[in-house]
Structure formats: structure tokens, C-alpha cells
Amino acid sequence: MAEAASDSEPNRPLVCNHCNRMEQAIGNRRLDFSVAAVLPAGGSGERMGTATPKQFCQVLQRPLISITLETFERVHWINDIVVVVSKQNFELMNLIIKRYGHSRTTVVEGALTRHQSIFNGLKAFVENQPCITWLQKPEVVIIHDAVRPFVEEDMLFHVATAAKECGAAGAIRPLVSTVVATNPESYLDHSLERAKYRASEMPQAFTFDVIYRAYQQCTDYDFEYGTECLHLALKYCGISARLIDGPPDLWKVTYKRDLYAAESIIKESLSKRVCIFTGIQEEPVQLGRLLQEALQKLMEVDVLNWSENKESRCIQTISSGQYYNFVCINVNNFELSQEIVKLLELIENRKLSVLYPVVLTVVHLNNLETSSPCVQMEDFISIKELAKEANRKNILIFRLLLNYTQELDKVEESVKEAASIIDSLIKQRSPALIGHFLVV
Amino acid sequence: MAEAASDSEPNRPLVCNHCNRMEQAIGNRRLDFSVAAVLPAGGSGERMGTATPKQFCQVLQRPLISITLETFERVHWINDIVVVVSKQNFELMNLIIKRYGHSRTTVVEGALTRHQSIFNGLKAFVENQPCITWLQKPEVVIIHDAVRPFVEEDMLFHVATAAKECGAAGAIRPLVSTVVATNPESYLDHSLERAKYRASEMPQAFTFDVIYRAYQQCTDYDFEYGTECLHLALKYCGISARLIDGPPDLWKVTYKRDLYAAESIIKESLSKRVCIFTGIQEEPVQLGRLLQEALQKLMEVDVLNWSENKESRCIQTISSGQYYNFVCINVNNFELSQEIVKLLELIENRKLSVLYPVVLTVVHLNNLETSSPCVQMEDFISIKELAKEANRKNILIFRLLLNYTQELDKVEESVKEAASIIDSLIKQRSPALIGHFLVV
Numbered sequence: 001m002a003e004a005a006s007d008s009e010p011n012r013p014l015v016c017n018h019c020n021r022m023e024q025a026i027g028n029r030r031l032d033f034s035v036a037a038v039l040p041a042g043g044s045g046e047r048m049g050t051a052t053p054k055q056f057c058q059v060l061q062r063p064l065i066s067i068t069l070e071t072f073e074r075v076h077w078i079n080d081i082v083v084v085v086s087k088q089n090f091e092l093m094n095l096i097i098k099r100y101g102h103s104r105t106t107v108v109e110g111a112l113t114r115h116q117s118i119f120n121g122l123k124a125f126v127e128n129q130p131c132i133t134w135l136q137k138p139e140v141v142i143i144h145d146a147v148r149p150f151v152e153e154d155m156l157f158h159v160a161t162a163a164k165e166c167g168a169a170g171a172i173r174p175l176v177s178t179v180v181a182t183n184p185e186s187y188l189d190h191s192l193e194r195a196k197y198r199a200s201e202m203p204q205a206f207t208f209d210v211i212y213r214a215y216q217q218c219t220d221y222d223f224e225y226g227t228e229c230l231h232l233a234l235k236y237c238g239i240s241a242r243l244i245d246g247p248p249d250l251w252k253v254t255y256k257r258d259l260y261a262a263e264s265i266i267k268e269s270l271s272k273r274v275c276i277f278t279g280i281q282e283e284p285v286q287l288g289r290l291l292q293e294a295l296q297k298l299m300e301v302d303v304l305n306w307s308e309n310k311e312s313r314c315i316q317t318i319s320s321g322q323y324y325n326f327v328c329i330n331v332n333n334f335e336l337s338q339e340i341v342k343l344l345e346l347i348e349n350r351k352l353s354v355l356y357p358v359v360l361t362v363v364h365l366n367n368l369e370t371s372s373p374c375v376q377m378e379d380f381i382s383i384k385e386l387a388k389e390a391n392r393k394n395i396l397i398f399r400l401l402l403n404y405t406q407e408l409d410k411v412e413e414s415v416k417e418a419a420s421i422i423d424s425l426i427k428q429r430s431p432a433l434i435g436h437f438l439v440v
Numbered sequence: 441m442a443e444a445a446s447d448s449e450p451n452r453p454l455v456c457n458h459c460n461r462m463e464q465a466i467g468n469r470r471l472d473f474s475v476a477a478v479l480p481a482g483g484s485g486e487r488m489g490t491a492t493p494k495q496f497c498q499v500l501q502r503p504l505i506s507i508t509l510e511t512f513e514r515v516h517w518i519n520d521i522v523v524v525v526s527k528q529n530f531e532l533m534n535l536i537i538k539r540y541g542h543s544r545t546t547v548v549e550g551a552l553t554r555h556q557s558i559f560n561g562l563k564a565f566v567e568n569q570p571c572i573t574w575l576q577k578p579e580v581v582i583i584h585d586a587v588r589p590f591v592e593e594d595m596l597f598h599v600a601t602a603a604k605e606c607g608a609a610g611a612i613r614p615l616v617s618t619v620v621a622t623n624p625e626s627y628l629d630h631s632l633e634r635a636k637y638r639a640s641e642m643p644q645a646f647t648f649d650v651i652y653r654a655y656q657q658c659t660d661y662d663f664e665y666g667t668e669c670l671h672l673a674l675k676y677c678g679i680s681a682r683l684i685d686g687p688p689d690l691w692k693v694t695y696k697r698d699l700y701a702a703e704s705i706i707k708e709s710l711s712k713r714v715c716i717f718t719g720i721q722e723e724p725v726q727l728g729r730l731l732q733e734a735l736q737k738l739m740e741v742d743v744l745n746w747s748e749n750k751e752s753r754c755i756q757t758i759s760s761g762q763y764y765n766f767v768c769i770n771v772n773n774f775e776l777s778q779e780i781v782k783l784l785e786l787i788e789n790r791k792l793s794v795l796y797p798v799v800l801t802v803v804h805l806n807n808l809e810t811s812s813p814c815v816q817m818e819d820f821i822s823i824k825e826l827a828k829e830a831n832r833k834n835i836l837i838f839r840l841l842l843n844y845t846q847e848l849d850k851v852e853e854s855v856k857e858a859a860s861i862i863d864s865l866i867k868q869r870s871p872a873l874i875g876h877f878l879v880v
Contacts, residue, residue: 187680437879439879
């Protein structure tokens with residue numbers, strides 16, 4: 001997910017933009033104060049034009065909010081995550097948490113407005129409530145939208161530390177459009193000088209006492225019409241927030257097109273590397289190698305040989321969670337080999353496909369010169385049921401029949417085509433194509 | 441494209457939002473004044489993080505700017521379209537215009553800043569310049585970003601008529617984020633009350649004389665740092681622009697994720713309907729009908745029968761430009777039938793695939809009980825070259841082998857699977873899969 005996040009900055013530097021010092025690698029950061037997060041998710045998604053509120057819309061068959069929660073749960077220095085949802089989505093949210101294993105997340109019931117919902121989320125840390133008494137009041141609380149799934153640890157770290165220092169901090173971005181003031185008759189009154197203003201985005205962070213005190217003093221008007229926590233901290237606690245330039249990936253999923261974009265970003269990130277399992281020892285070993293080389297031009301490739309590598313190494317590779325794509329190369333065998341069945345079991349046991357669909361492409365090499373020139377139709381449709389069963393577990397099995405002869409030119413072309421098909425199957429992740437043979 | 445445009449408002453009402461009267465259908469509008477458009481496209485695309493400026497980035501293998509130009513050329517009451525590009529992209533832009541047939545578009549060389557480029561575009565209507573002396577000065581000029589491809593005729597109509605009435609008009613949108621003012625130390629100074637401000641978007645329109653006069657008076661500072669034409673009209677001509685609420689589809693392609701979104705929107709729009717060609721008369725006619733019914737659950741379907749319908753009707757359907765997807769149903773025949781070859785010729789002759797990739801899915805029905813249980817491998821790879829040739833003309837040929845028996849349950853399931861595969865092939869439009877058989 002780290003790669004997916006950085007929309008226009010695919011490789012963010014390890015040197016921190018804000019304090020100009022070398023960062024510790026992600027995952028090694030230590031904070032000497034406690035941090036929790038509150039994610040308001042009570043919105044109705046009117047702008048999306050769909051019946052489902054946007055935080056519950058599906059991205060790769062998973063609710064958007066689960067992707068945001070995954071991002072937060074990867075950050076080990078955030079102790080607790082509170083997600084605030086409307087009463088009618090309370091049960092749904094608990095189901096999502098259970099299904100996707102969001103073990104550090106607590107669901108709290110929201111209220112009618114965004115500010116009231118955030119306040120409810122904060123109360124969960126200080127007021128004894130049924131079922132959630134184990135939440136400890138943190139020193140700093142991060143507030144983030146459930147519909148901004150691609151925030152990076154880097155950014156969370158900066159708002160949290162700036163909040164600890166200044167009491168309040170928030171991410172800002174340059175304005176994309178000029179801001180204009182209108183008169184009551186819908187004519188231009190004046191336009192703002194773009195350089196002097198910024199868009200206030202999320203995440204924001206506060207020392208818990210500052211934001212809690214601010215909410216305690218809020219008027220009904222604030223609760224009803226206010227949109228900005230930073231404003232409340234200034235108004236009621238006199239705390240002027242530290243503003244931190246954020247990357248473009250802080251963007252908020254607002255319209256249907258944003259769901260398309262989110263899905264494409266995740267698919268791109270999932271398609272960056274593939275692990276090839278091969279057991280080929282004899283004649284077509286060269287072909288397997290050609291395929292591997294062709295794939296290497298399209299993505300990062302790791303190769304494991306079932307017979308050469310110890311099983312423990314294979315298990316380790318699968319368990320690492322680095323790969324969501326596997327290619328298995330078979331020779332002249334239309335059944336799935338023992339190795340493939342074992343691989344499927346491993347993917348399932350290691351719960352690799354709980355969060356994202358895993359692609360397993362089985363390539364059958366077929367020597368047109370030595371094999372029968374005709375294929376039993378039954379062979380083509382033999383594993384359909386198995387593929388359907390795997391699909392229910394979020395594992396997509398695709399099958400490729402790669403015909404070859406001794407003519408080197410043709411072989412190279414076929415291999416290039418096969419690699420391009422595998423690349424496409426991995427990038428598209430289309431459940432419609434599972435189990436069916438593609439013949440090259 | 442009309443459908444693609446309305447991101448969260450798929451069916452925009454024919455009753456006008458702005459003047460509360462019934463609109464004439466698109467295409468029938470008449471204006472009693474002349475209108476032209478200027479599209480500044482000189483940007484360097486820094487925010488995109490790519491070497492290619494965003495207006496030249498590919499969306500479904502076509503430069504984004506060509507999609508915007510297509511939108512404008514569909515509006516018959518816009519006489520001339522001037523696109524302003526930097527010197528180094530002048531030749532490229534002319535090639536794009538030629539390749540995609542943008543016959544009403546003229547290319548003008550831009551300058552260092554956005555405002556200077558727009559001014560250059562305007563000058564093309566009043567100053568004699570080599571090669572472009574045929575441009576007539578319009579009464580109203582619409583200014584629009586080349587990277588906002590999904591603007592609708594409706595919106596263009598409103599800014600043009602409002603500009604004719606008031607001298608200047610522009611589209612606005614609600615602010616997505618709160619706008620904050622920062623102090624020089626990057627702390628929050630104050631936040632703006634969101635309800636009082638709007639984001640100024642494109643299109644904007646002006647009477648030609650107003651905007652031309654404004655530019656003639658511009659200072660170097662205006663040219664260098666200004667971003668807003670509406671502001672110039674106010675400052676130099678005292679014209680307060682009429683501001684018109686625009687739909688969300690006015691959004692600007694700014695980041696890589698926006699390219700993903702644009703591509704998804706177009707793909708969705710292209711996938712809404714399919715035309716099925718069938719010549720089946722005998723036994724599997726029922727199967728063809730089942731497939732048709734299954735597809736109807738996924739998209740709009742029109743059916744033409746080569747033998748029943750006159751050829752002129754088929755030609756008419758293809759020429760209508762309503763269909764970018766065709767399905768041909770074949771029986772037990774792995775060669776492409778004469779009809780399919782003719783269809784391919786028609787698609788090419790009618791230039792249907794110039795702007796968007798056309799999908800042609802050939803479905804071969806195979807009765808497992810009467811046909812040979814084994815298939816010659818050669819049959820599977822017989823049309824690869826033809827598919828590659830078609831792909832060069834932007835026609836994607838996919839092939840599906842649909843096996844069936846007399847068992848009704850199994851037939852229904854297979855047909856459902858086939859429909860879902862066709863749907864996926866149409867939606868993804870992946871050139872990697874062309875020419876290869878998919879076996880169901």
C-alpha cells in the first residue's frame with residue numbers, strides 16, 4: 001500500500017521534508033507519547049450520487065473504509081483507532097471489522113453532524129461506555145476522514161509530532177482552483193489571491209485536552225455548521241495550528257470517479273511484482289526462462305523452484321505478504337499439479353487474500369511438435385469448479401495454454417504474448433475470466 | 441460521451457437548472473450570436489509527475505486533449521476552436537488534429553504564461569497571422585481548459601448566453617475543502633467560512649471585446665501571476681461576471697489518478713450498449729437467444745440478423761456511431777465467417793475506431809455432443825495475425841468458444857459465464873487478450 005499511496009510521488013524520499021533530517025524507516029518510528037485516531041465515517045455520500053455512503057462503497061470488493069483502517073493499523077505507534085458511524089451502519093461496521101481483521105479498531109455511534117460525531121469519538125476515550133471501557137485516553141489524537149484511504153505514515157507522524165509540540169496541526173494543500181466570493185445575485189464580488197490561501201485537508205492532530213476542551217465549549221451553531229476542527233481549537237483554546245504541506249495522496253474520495261481512481265491506484269500497486277513457481281527440469285526449461293525474462297520487463301519477478309528450493313523457503317515467500325500474484329508453470333499437464341494445490345492451501349491458510357484478491361496464473365506449456373495436435377475439450381473445462389471455489393476465497397485462478405514449437409522466432413513471440421496476457425490478467429483482476437483457458 | 445460526462449448525475453434533466461425553462465434537445469440549440477472557443481494547452485504538467493504534459497497523456501491510447509476537442513466539435517454552434525500550445529508541441533498538436541480529424545480546430549503558438557497564451561489565442565481572431573487568416577472574430581468566446589474533457593454542451597450553452605447578456609460568465613463549484621489563510625511561519629491565521637466562497641472553474645465565457653480589452657490593459661504582473669480571466673474582466677472592464685453552478689464533471693485532470701478516473705469514465709460510457717450480429721437459423725438459435733438475454737442484464741442490446749435484416753440496415757446501425765461493441769455468433773466454425781470479415785471492413789470504412797477502440801467479440805458455439813470431442817490446436821491460433829492487424833486499426837477482436845450440451849442447467853450456467861466474460865472484455869478493452877481463444 002505504501003506505493004499506492006504516493007500518487008504523483010511514487011518514491012517518497014527518506015529525508016523528511018518538514019524537519020530536514022533522515023527519517024527512520026517506516027515501522028521503526030518511536031514516539032514518547034501515546035497516540036490514537038478518530039475517523040468520522042457518518043457521512044451519507046450525497047455527492048457520490050449512490051445509495052451507499054461513499055465510505056462503504058466497494059473498491060476491489062472491499063468497503064473503502066476498510067482500506068483506510070488497514071492504513072492506520074499498519075502504523076504500530078497508533079494505539080487505538082475509533083471509527084464513528086451512524087446508528088444504522090453500526091452493525092455493518094462491526095461486520096467489516098470482523099471480516100477484515102481490524103483488531104485495533106473500535107466502533108462508536110455517531111450523531112447528526114460531523115462535529116458531534118467526532119466529539120462522540122473523543123468521548124469514547126474518557127467516558128465509560130458499555131463495551132469500550134478499555135480505551136485509554138491518548139496524549140495526541142489524530143482526526144482523519146474515513147474516505148481518504150491513501151494517507152502515509154510519514155504524514156501521520158508529522159501531524160502527530162507537530163500537535164504534541166503546538167497543540168494542533170493539520171495538513172494543507174495548494175488550492176487547485178481560484179476561490180471567489182459571490183454576491184447574493186450570483187455575480188462575482190472578488191477573487192482571492194491564490195498564493196495567500198491553502199486548502200485545509202486531513203489528517204489533523206491535537207493534544208487530546210485541546211480538542212476535547214474545544215468541543216466542550218462548542219455552540220449548537222458550531223456543531224451544526226462548522227466543518228473545521230482547527231478553527232475550533234483556535235476559537236476556544238487560542239491554539240493556532242501548525243500547517244504542514246501534504247502530498248496529493250491526501251485526496252478525499254468524493255465522487256464516483258474517485259472510486260475508479262482509488263481502485264486503479266490499488267490495482268497498480270498490487271501488480272508491481274509477481275512470484276513464479278516452477279518445477280520444470282527438462283526440455284522446456286529454456287521456455288520458462290524466456291517467460292520469466294519477458295515478465296521482468298513488465299514487473300518485478302521472483303522465481304522459486306519447488307524441487308530446488310526448500311518448502312520452508314516457499315512458505316516464507318508466500319507468508320511475507322510481498323506477493324499478491326503467482327505464476328505456476330506446468331508442462332503438458334492439464335490437471336493442477338500437487339504443487340499448485342499446495343500453493344492454494346498456503347495462500348488460504350496464510351489469509352493472504354483476506355484484504356486483496358490474489359492472482360494465480362497457471363501456465364501450461366504445450367509442445368505442438370510432440371504433443372497430440374488436438375486437445376480434449378474436457379481438459380479445457382476441468383477446473384472450473386475449483387476456480388469458482390477459490391474465487392469465493394478471493395483467489396483468482398487464470399489459465400494459459402502456451403503452445404510452442406522449435407521455431408525460435410515463433411517461440412519468442414508467443415512468450416512475449418503470454419507475458420503480456422499475464423500482465424493484463426494481473427492488472428485487471430477480472431473475476432469473469434477465472435477458470436477459463438486462454439490459448440496462445 | 442454525454443453519459444460519461446455526468447459523473448454523479450448520469451441523467452441530467454432537460455429542464456434547465458439556470459433559467460427554469462425546457463431546453464431544446466442537444467444538437468438543436470440555436471444561438472443568434474457567433475461563438476468561438478479558446479483552449480489554453482501550454483501547461484507543463486508538473487503536478488502530474490510525468491515527463492509528458494497532462495494534456496498529451498494518453499487515455500485509451502488517445503491524447504487527453506483530443507477528447508476535449510471532440511467534446512467541443514460536437515457542439516455545432518461553436519464555430520471555431522483555437523487550441524494554444526507551446527512552441528515545442530506545435531507540430532505534435534497538428535499531428536493530433538490530423539489523426540483524429542479535428543477539422544474545426546486551429547493551433548496557435550502559446551507563450552510563457554497561461555494568460556499570455558490565452559491572449560495569443562484571442563489575437564488569432566483579430567490579427568492577420570500566417571495560415572490562420574480565415575478565423576472570424578466571434579461575439580462571444582468560451583475559454584476552457586484542455587484538461588477538463590467532460591464538460592457538457594449544457595454548461596457551454598449557459599456560460600455563452602450569460603456572457604452575451606452580462607459580458608462575462610464562469611462556472612463555479614462548492615468548495616471541497618475549507619480554505620485557510622496561513623501566517624508566514626506556517627501557522628493558521630484564520631479559516632474562511634465555506635458557505636460564502638466558491639471554487640472558480642472552467643468554462644468561462646466573455647464577449648470578445650471585453651476579454652480582449654482586458655488583456656490589452658494587462659500588466660506584466662497580471663500576465664505572470666494572474667490565474668483568473670474573470671478577475672481581469674472585473675479589474676479592467678468593470679464587468680462583474682455571472683457565476684453559474686456547474687456539475688462535478690467540470691473537474692480538471694491534474695494528477696495521475698485523474699487519468700485513471702478519466703479512462704474509467706470513458707470505458708464505462710463505451711460499454712453501455714452492444715450490437716449482436718447473428719446468422720443462426722437452426723438448432724442453437726435458442727442458445728443465441730439465451731446469450732442475448734444474459735447480456736441484456738448487463739447492458740443495452742440490439743440484435744441484427746444478417747440473413748433477415750437487409751444489409752443496408754446493418755450498415756446503417758454500424759454507421760450510426762451508437763455502438764462501439766459488437767458480438768458475432770458463429771456455429772462450429774473456427775474460421776471467421778464472411779459476415780464478420782464484412783463487419784470488420786465496415787467498421788474500418790466508417791472510421792468508427794478512429795476515436796475509440798471498437799470491440800468485436802466472436803462467439804463460436806460448439807455442441808459437445810455432436811462435434812468432435814477434441815479440437816485441433818491450429819484452430820485456436822488461426823486468426824492471430826488478423827487480430828493483430830485489426831488492433832493496429834484500433835479494433836479489438838476477442839474470441840470465445842462456448843461449449844454446450846443438451847443439459848439445460850449447464851447451458852444456462854455456461855451462457856451466464858459467457859455473458860459475464862463478454863461484459864468483462866468490453867469493459868476492460870485489453871489489447872493483450874486479442875486474437876486468443878477463451879474457452880467456456
